[in-house]
Amino acid sequence: MANxxxxxxxxxxxxxISTVLVYWILDSVLLKPAAAVVEAGPIDEMFDQHIWLIxxxxxxxxxxxxxxxxxxxxxxxxxxxxxxxxxxxLEIVWTVVPxxxxxxxxxxxxxxxxxxxxxxxxxxxxxAEGRQWSWLFTYPESGAVTPELVLPVDTPVRVDLTSDDVLxxxxxxxxxxKQDTVPGKITNVRFTPNVIxxxxxxxxxxxxxxxxxxxxxxxxxxxxxxxxxxSEQLAQLQQ
Amino acid sequence: xSLFTLGLARGLFGQVLGMVVxxxxxxxVRILLGWEAWAAEPAWTVGSVCSIIGFLxxxxxxxxxxxxxxxxxxxxxxxxxxxxxxxxxxxxxxxNHKVIGVQYTVWGILLLMVGGTVAMIFRTELARSGLQFLxxxxxxxxxxxxxxxxxxxxxxxVGGMANYLVPLMIGAEDMAFPRLNALGFWFNVPGxxxxxxxxxxxxxxAGWTAYPPLSARGPIxxxxxxxxxxxxxxxxxxxxxxxxxTLLRMRPAxxxxxxxxxxxxxxxxxxxIQLTATQLIGTSFLMVSVQRALGMGFFDPRGILGEVSPMVxxxxxxxxxxxxxxxxxxxxxxxxxxxxxxxxxxxxVFSRKPLFGYKWIALxxxxxxxxxxxxxxxxxxxxxxxxxxxxxxxxATLLVAIPTGVKFFSWLxxxxxxxxxxxxxxxxxxxxxxxxxxxxxxxxxxxxVPTDLPLHDSYFxxxxxxxxxxxxxxxxxxxxxxxxxxKVTGRMYNETLGKIHFYIMTPAFWVQTLGQxxxxxxxxxxxxxxxxxTLGQGxxxxxxxxxxxAGFAIAFGVMLMLWNFFQNAEVGVAAGDNPWxxxxxxxxxxxxIPEHSFPAPLHVVGEPYDYGxxxxxxxxxxxxxxx
Numbered sequence: 001m002a003n004x005x006x007x008x009x010x011x012x013x014x015x016x017i018s019t020v021l022v023y024w025i026l027d028s029v030l031l032k033p034a035a036a037v038v039e040a041g042p043i044d045e046m047f048d049q050h051i052w053l054i055x056x057x058x059x060x061x062x063x064x065x066x067x068x069x070x071x072x073x074x075x076x077x078x079x080x081x082x083x084x085x086x087x088x089x090l091e092i093v094w095t096v097v098p099x100x101x102x103x104x105x106x107x108x109x110x111x112x113x114x115x116x117x118x119x120x121x122x123x124x125x126x127x128a129e130g131r132q133w134s135w136l137f138t139y140p141e142s143g144a145v146t147p148e149l150v151l152p153v154d155t156p157v158r159v160d161l162t163s164d165d166v167l168x169x170x171x172x173x174x175x176x177x178k179q180d181t182v183p184g185k186i187t188n189v190r191f192t193p194n195v196i197x198x199x200x201x202x203x204x205x206x207x208x209x210x211x212x213x214x215x216x217x218x219x220x221x222x223x224x225x226x227x228x229x230x231s232e233q234l235a236q237l238q239q
Numbered sequence: 240x241s242l243f244t245l246g247l248a249r250g251l252f253g254q255v256l257g258m259v260v261x262x263x264x265x266x267x268v269r270i271l272l273g274w275e276a277w278a279a280e281p282a283w284t285v286g287s288v289c290s291i292i293g294f295l296x297x298x299x300x301x302x303x304x305x306x307x308x309x310x311x312x313x314x315x316x317x318x319x320x321x322x323x324x325x326x327x328x329x330x331x332x333x334x335n336h337k338v339i340g341v342q343y344t345v346w347g348i349l350l351l352m353v354g355g356t357v358a359m360i361f362r363t364e365l366a367r368s369g370l371q372f373l374x375x376x377x378x379x380x381x382x383x384x385x386x387x388x389x390x391x392x393x394x395x396x397v398g399g400m401a402n403y404l405v406p407l408m409i410g411a412e413d414m415a416f417p418r419l420n421a422l423g424f425w426f427n428v429p430g431x432x433x434x435x436x437x438x439x440x441x442x443x444x445a446g447w448t449a450y451p452p453l454s455a456r457g458p459i460x461x462x463x464x465x466x467x468x469x470x471x472x473x474x475x476x477x478x479x480x481x482x483x484x485t486l487l488r489m490r491p492a493x494x495x496x497x498x499x500x501x502x503x504x505x506x507x508x509x510x511x512i513q514l515t516a517t518q519l520i521g522t523s524f525l526m527v528s529v530q531r532a533l534g535m536g537f538f539d540p541r542g543i544l545g546e547v548s549p550m551v552x553x554x555x556x557x558x559x560x561x562x563x564x565x566x567x568x569x570x571x572x573x574x575x576x577x578x579x580x581x582x583x584x585x586x587x588v589f590s591r592k593p594l595f596g597y598k599w600i601a602l603x604x605x606x607x608x609x610x611x612x613x614x615x616x617x618x619x620x621x622x623x624x625x626x627x628x629x630x631x632x633x634x635a636t637l638l639v640a641i642p643t644g645v646k647f648f649s650w651l652x653x654x655x656x657x658x659x660x661x662x663x664x665x666x667x668x669x670x671x672x673x674x675x676x677x678x679x680x681x682x683x684x685x686x687x688v689p690t691d692l693p694l695h696d697s698y699f700x701x702x703x704x705x706x707x708x709x710x711x712x713x714x715x716x717x718x719x720x721x722x723x724x725x726k727v728t729g730r731m732y733n734e735t736l737g738k739i740h741f742y743i744m745t746p747a748f749w750v751q752t753l754g755q756x757x758x759x760x761x762x763x764x765x766x767x768x769x770x771x772x773t774l775g776q777g778x779x780x781x782x783x784x785x786x787x788x789a790g791f792a793i794a795f796g797v798m799l800m801l802w803n804f805f806q807n808a809e810v811g812v813a814a815g816d817n818p819w820x821x822x823x824x825x826x827x828x829x830x831x832i833p834e835h836s837f838p839a840p841l842h843v844v845g846e847p848y849d850y851g852x853x854x855x856x857x858x859x860x861x862x863x864x865x866x
Contacts (some may be wrong), residue, residue: 005488029753030756031776035393041694043690047690047693050683050684050687050690051684052660053680055679061647063678064653065654065669065673068651068654072590072655078589079591081657082592082656083593084591084595084656085595085597085846086367087595090596091649098640098641102638105687106687108690109633127633140841165452166456167453167556173774174266176692176693177692178693182556182557182623184541185623185666202764204764205696206379206444206446206450206766208379208457212770225506
């Protein structure tokens with residue numbers, strides 16, 4: 001028993017070290033694209049908490065496993081190990097404690113999901129239609145139709161999605177959120193771009209031959225530039 | 240001896256004949272209706288159905304039942320065929336569960352090699368951005384091909400382990416329904432032939448998930464794909480029914496459910512899912528098949544398929560996804576539960592210590608099986624079904640972590656305080672734990688909707704999924720192959736080669752899975768033939784190359800294993816009856832196992848995993864009254 005306590009102390013120290021090490025590895029391999037919407041803040045924060053949890057649990061199991069493999073390896077003898085069938089208290093602990101972690105993450109995610117999908121009365125609406133293998137954007141305000149998506153910065157946006165043929169998916173990695181387009185119905189996705197720049201919209205639902213090339217340019221521009229662009233579009237429509 | 244003494248050759252001939260008959264039948268009906276005689280899609284569809292029946296009739300899997308319809312009794316034939324060489328029984332209908340187990344396993348390994356080769360081809364393409372040698376359509380066909388062939392391979396591997404081991408572990412002479420068992424195996428052959436042939440008549444380009452409307456508009460290959468899957472599904476259903484009855488009705492005196500070897504619990508849980516969920520994938524694929532062939536608009540909202548046949552529309556593509564995932568999520572547990580059962584089965588043997596928390600591990604399999612039925616919605620978090628419903632699916636999905644955690648911690652408890660031996664099977668068990676840990680831990684981040692939004696349909700999912708499949712099936716399956724190889728053949732494999740295989744494959748897989756997850760987070764979508772080389776601050780190509788190299792290393796390791804088995808199956812060192820000093824019933828009888836396995840009925844006299852308890856036994860063939 002005293003021996004076990006010594007083992008647990010050593011293992012605990014190793015777990016702490018390994019957790020930090022695994023987090024560092026994951027953090028340097030899992031390179032997120034730059035964030036360009038308000039929603040990326042909380043989503044990335046939650047992502048980071050998940051990575052810490054993964055690092056800790058990986059370290060917990062891996063350290064105990066490797067430790068047992070070294071300390072309890074058979075040293076040439078043919079004898080058997082301790083005759084222990086289990087430990088009810090331990091089983092209950094490692095069933096109940098994870099329940100709390102699960103409820104924490106589920107609750108955290110639920111509240112965030114409600115925030116992410118909450119309608120905003122001031123949201124700017126664009127209709128995006130996926131077609132094999134291109135995108136078409138309609139601006140209900142002006143009636144303009146364009147092959148590139150232009151959005152004003154710092155304005156909540158709702159993109160109504162539809163499709164004329166098969167399933168597609170609206171995804172700009174810098175915007176984080178993602179939504180399928182479904183023929184026969186309208187789905188939508190909400191975000192608030194907050195960084196001026198040019199991004200690529202990538203279809204993320206297998207849609208046939210040129211699925212990998214089903215891209216569109218997304219430009220997030222300043223409010224003034226957006227007004228200018230809108231009037232240009234209107235002028236073109238009237239011609 | 241002519242080729243046709245082999246059932247397999249007769250069956251394949253029957254399959255071709257069936258295809259021709261089905262096609263002629265279609266042409267005949269069309270002529271009678273006054274239509275143009277030849278139409279490719281209906282001809283291939285009816286031909287495929289007839290080809291499955293043709294195969295089963297020609298191979299002889301239905302012989303006994305046909306005899307019964309005439310009132311002729313057909314006793315079960317035991318032992319190798321009398322008028323042919325003994326090895327031919329492996330290529331023909333045979334009712335011995337040990338033969339059927341080997342048939343399943345070998346066919347599964349063959350498909351594993353085909354599926355792996357396909358993966359290596361498109362993995363080579365992905366090593367650099369830009370299209371090097373694959374066309375877009377071929378690439379799209381290959382990813383679906385890889386997925387579905389591997390699923391077949393895994394189902395066959397599971398079937399192989401379950402059919403070979405379950406009767407031995409519970410001391411039964413055979414499965415409850417030997418004829419059904421043989422039929423269950425032989426369904427797989429015409430099914431996989433249809434799948435492989437479909438690539439030559441246009442393939443199918445919507446991935447293994449075959450979502451309509453794309454799959455409803457795709458090439459004719461889809462009809463063969465759907466019917467191939469249907470045949471494999473029938474195999475799953477009859478096979479699992481057989482296993483459930485065997486487990487419930489054929490245990491020996493004294494073997495309560497909680498005294499079964501733990502692998503039997505895993506098979507029990509898996510079979511429950513297979514028996515009740517497989518119908519849903521069969522239904523969903525059949526509905527797309529019928530939508531294509533007859534113009535019923537199940538999944539078609541607008542009648543967009545006018546050019547094939549008139550469509551009325553009114554369907555819903557999302558409905559397909561519900562039906563499909565109601566099977567295909569639990570299917571993941573069909574694949575991994577037996578593998579995790581192998582881990583639990585082998586750990587006590589090589590740790591020389593009782594399985595820690597037997598009942599908890601057994602019941603955690605059941606818990607995973609049951610919760611698995613209410614989590615399908617997480618595959619559809621971005622599909623556009625009711626926003627609010629995503630929340631209960633999220634809770635249910637996260638719940639899976641709890642019984643899975645119980646397994647991990649109980650495995651640690653088993654190793655702790657043991658005397659651990661590092662033979663090749665044990666190494667693969669440890670590899671399985673490390674890899675399944677990666678797969679399991681990357682689950683919750685996909686289960687919580689906000690973090691799933693960026694990761695859904697990205698390569699991160701590919702990494703997560705392959706980690707669960709390798710950790711939950713491939714590594715344990717290889718552990719099982721090494722572990723039971725001496726029991727099946729009576730010969731020992733080469734231990735050094737086995738260890739080399741392990742030390743190549745395991746680190747290679749870590750690199751592969753981490754790389755796949757990495758490129759996914761960088762923004763690479765799954766199922767794309769070409770990717771943007773600027774992703775991940777330009778690092779994506781390095782990782783793609785690393786993943787490709789790792790993939791080839793894994794393939795090399797697998798070839799090493801097969802060569803090892805091939806070399807030693809007949810001329811290896813004699814292994815003895817119980818090289819692992821296991822307590823399980825199959826190790827108490829000679830290797831290779833005699834035709835009737837046990838000389839007398841078993842009696843259970845102790846616990847299955849009482850390692851470390853002196854003078855204790857698990858089973859005996861002597862009746863308890865004898866001593």
